[in-house]
Amino acid sequence: MEKTTQQLHASSNRKPKTLQVSLLSVALVLLLFLASPVCSCKEEEKTTLLGFLDGLSQASALNTSWKNDTNCCLWEGVTCNEDGTVMDVSLASRGLEGHISPSLGNLTSLLRLNLSGNSLSGGLPPELLWSSSIVVLDVSFNKLSGEFNKLPSTHELAMKVINISSNFFTGYFPFATLDGMKNLATLNMSNNSFTGKFPSTVCVDKPFFVVLDLSYNQFHGGILPELGNCSILRVLKAGHNQLSGTLPAELFNITSLEHLSFPNNHFHGKLYPEHLVKLSKLVVLDLGGNSLNGEIPDSIGQLKMLEELHLDYNNMSGELPPSLSNCSNLTTFILRRNNFHGKLTNVNFSTLSNLKILDFRLNKFTGTFPESLYSCSNxxxxxxxxxxxxxxxxxxxxxxxxxxxxxxxxxxxxxxxxTLQMLNSSTTLSPLIMGGNFKHETMPDYDTFYGFKNLKGLAINDCSLYGNLPNWLSKLKLLQALLLNNNQLSGPIPAWINTLNFLFYIDMSNNSLTGDIPVALMEMPMLEKAKPDKIFPDTIVFWLPVYFTPFLQYRTTSGLPRMINLGYNKLTGVIPPELGQLKELLTLNLSFNNLYGEIPESIGNLSNLQVLDLSYNNLTGAIPSTLGMLHFLSKFNISNNDMVGPIPTGGQFSTFPDSSFVGNPKLCGPTLAHHCSSTDAAAVPVVTSTEQHIDKVIFAIAFGIFFGLGVLYDQMVLYRYIYVGPVCFNYNRQQ
Incomplete structure (x- = not known):
């Protein structure tokens, strides 16, 4: 028994040794693998790469990696093949500045060159475009500039992808020089300033050509029928140019098209059903921002793969074809600003379960909200x-x-x-824009209200609503913009307004609000000067552009001006001097109220103020000279008050028209009917800067000291004459 136990013990001791041997073997193999020599790059290619490095700024991020005494195959962004030849230089988004050296064209085995997303400037060396080895050339998103001179038309080049988008290239691009690139598959020249006509023959003799992107340039003219020869083209984008004419029928012969995008050009004409039906593989159709007319063809229902349809900003009309219900993959449907009419119930939206964005703004649709649209839960x-x-x-x-x-x-x-009661349960809704409805109803108030947890913008304007400002608004703690203008709301502005810590855009104009302007309104956190512990709201990117005027749109909340607009109400009292705390304010409108008293000098502290309208009130006193320190003030109006004295001169005041001051008969100025006299001029103190004030204080102190010494000297002189008879006698008589 004892022997058996010893044998088992010995056996158990042998197992770890076996395991140790196995691990040691693996470690030796790994060590041999790691220790195997890496192929050294060729000396002439190292010299070529160092020549590229020399063209970059001294602060290049490559300086620590690219050393002359090291193997260039181990340098950052450099990949070599098994014999040490450089085949890939990938330096995207490395913060590189400087120029691209033509020496890179000497890398005869280079297949891929990616320098995108840097700050490289200067021209693109033509040696890179006519390289016999490069397959992928990507210099997009840099600061490259200049024109392309005619390049040699060589044959049998290996180039497959050229991406020179998002730079500053100008002039005509010699498309004929691409003739030798038989393998070219992708050409992206978007977001530059190229000119000339649309290159309709660019795909000739290029059996692999599938992507052409010329967007955001200055190409002009029409699209020639020859473009229809690009039989395997899948992506065709030329939006934001100056292209015109009609879309040729031959364009729709490219049945392989998946993405057709021509927005913001000058195309006109109709979409013909026999043409559109050919593009059965179409995923994106974007023809917005043109002058197309006519109806949406019923044949669009046969585009079963369609995901995005953009026809906004055209002159299209008619009713929506019921066949749109067949486009079950549709995610984005934008018809903004056309003349479509009829009932939305023509379309069965319940089959469009993938729909995420629907924008029918500014059309002539009638009827009720389509019941089937409620099925689009996404x-x-x-x-x-x-x-x-x-x-x-x-x-x-x-x-x-x-x-x-x-x-x-x-x-x-x-x-x-x-409507509000049903919507307030939403936890995702960010802007809610519902003005111009509910005419002459009463602003609702609720005893309990816990909704709109993420609401950032609320617009209930232009409704002619009655009632007071409801308390449930105080629950919207993330609110940044509040539009209640053009209603008939009454009562005071509640003191809870300053508990909305992120609110910075306030428009309550054209109502019947009464009472004083509360001091609480002068304590809005987002309008006060930034402090170290200040919490700023998250910038919200709107899914669709928000229009505050027909020609003014916003895509983010950060673009909205910091504003208080209380014009056209029945507010009374004085303008609170605490107003000077709102140093982030850009627009202040208190016009058409019953405010009285003087304009507080603290307004001069609003150094960012651009618009100030205090017209049609009962304000008195002089125009504070501190307003002359508002260097960004571009619109100013105090007309129809009871202001007195001269209009300050210089600075921004020299740019304001007389209409800014009319209706104040006691005001005077060089361009007004009432010219200023010397008495008028003395009535208004002169604004001085802090430095001027300090200089005057120093001068006053110095003058006081000088005067004091002078008096002391006189006393000493008089003291000497007291002991002289006649003088002393005369002096004593004067006492």
Whole structure:
């Protein structure tokens, strides 16, 4: 028994030894593998790469890696093949500055060169374009510039991908020089300033050519029928140019097209059903921002793979074809600013379960909100503003669990109380734009309100609503913009306004608000000067552009001006001097109220102020000279008050028209009917800068000391004459 136990013990001791031997073997193999020599790069190629390094700025991030005494195959961004020949230089987004050296063209085995996303400047060496080895050339997103001179038309080049997008290239591109690139598959020249006509023959003798992107340039003229020869083209983009004419029928012969994008050009004409039906593989169709007319062809329903349809900013009309219900893969559907009419119920939206963005703003649709649209539970952005829809929303609006952007302003919807009650349960909604509806209803107030957890912007303007500012607004703690203008709201501005810590855009103009301007409004955190512990709201990128005027749109909340607009109300009292705390304010409008008293000098502290309108009040006193320190003030109006004295001169005041001051008969100025006299001029103190003030204080102190010494000297002299008879006698008599 004892022997058996010893044998087992010995056996158990042998197992770890076996394992140790196995691990040692593996370690030796790995050591041999790691110790195997890496192929050294060729000396002439190292010299070529160092020549490229010399063309970069001294602060290049490559300086620590690219050393002359090291193997260039181990340098950052450099890849060699098994015999040490450089085949790949990939230096995307490395913060490189300087020029691209032509010496890179000497790398005879280089297959890929990627220098995108840097700050390289100067021209693109032609040696790179006519390289016999480079397959992929990507210098996009740099600061390269200049024109392309005619390049040699060589044959049998290996180039497959050319990406020179997002630079500053100009002039005509010699497309004929690409003739020798028989293998070319992708040409991206977008976001430059190239000119000339559309290159309709660029794909000739290029059996692999699938991507052509000429967007954001200055190409002009029409599209020639020869483009139809690009039989395997899959992506064709030429938006934001000066192209014109009609879309040739031959264009629709490219049945391989998956992405057709010509937005913001000058195309006109119609979309013919027999043409459109040929593009059965189309995934993206973007023809927005042109002058197309006519209807959407019913044949569009046969584009079963269509995911994005952009026809915005055209002159198209007619009713929506019911066949759109067949485009079940549709995710983005934008018809903004056309003349479409009819009822939205023509389309069965319940089959479009993938729909995420729908924008029908500024058309002539009628009828009620389509019941089938409530089935699109994946909607993220929905806009139906500026149509002729009516009725009430169904409780099924709660199905929009993912909705972040909702705008249905300027229709004829009713029942604001139910609408808000149904929507407030949303936890995703960020801007809610619903003005121009609910005419002459009452602003609802609720006893309990816990909704709109993520609401950043709320617009209930142009509704002629009655009632007071409801307390539930104080629950919207993330609110950044509040538009309640053009209603009939009454009562005071509540003191809880300053508890909305992120609110910076306030428009309550054209209501019937009464009472004083609360001091709480002068304590808005986002309008006060930034402090180290200040928390700023997250910038919100709108899913669709937000329009505050027909020609003014915003894509982010950070673009909105910091504004308080209380014009056209019935506010009384004085302008709080605490106003000077709002140093981030850009626009202040208190016009058409019943304010009285003087304009507080503290307004001079609003160093960022651009617009100040205090017209049509009962303000008195002089124009504070501190306003002359507002160097960004571009619009100023104090007309129709009871101001006195001269208009300050110099600075921004020299740019304001007389209409900014009319209706103040006691004001005077060189361009007004009442010219200033010397008495008027003395009535207004002169603004001095801090340095001027300090200089005057120093002068006063010095003058006081000098005067004091002078008096002391006189006393000493008089003291000497007291002991002289007649003088002393005369002096004593004067006492």
């Amino acid at each position: 909607l993220v952005a929905l806009r139906l503003s500026l149509n002729r829809l009516h009725g009430q929303f169904s409780s099924r609006i709660k199905n929009f669990k993912s909705l972040k952007f909702l705008a249905f302003s300027d229709n004829n919807f009713t029942n604001i109380t139910n």
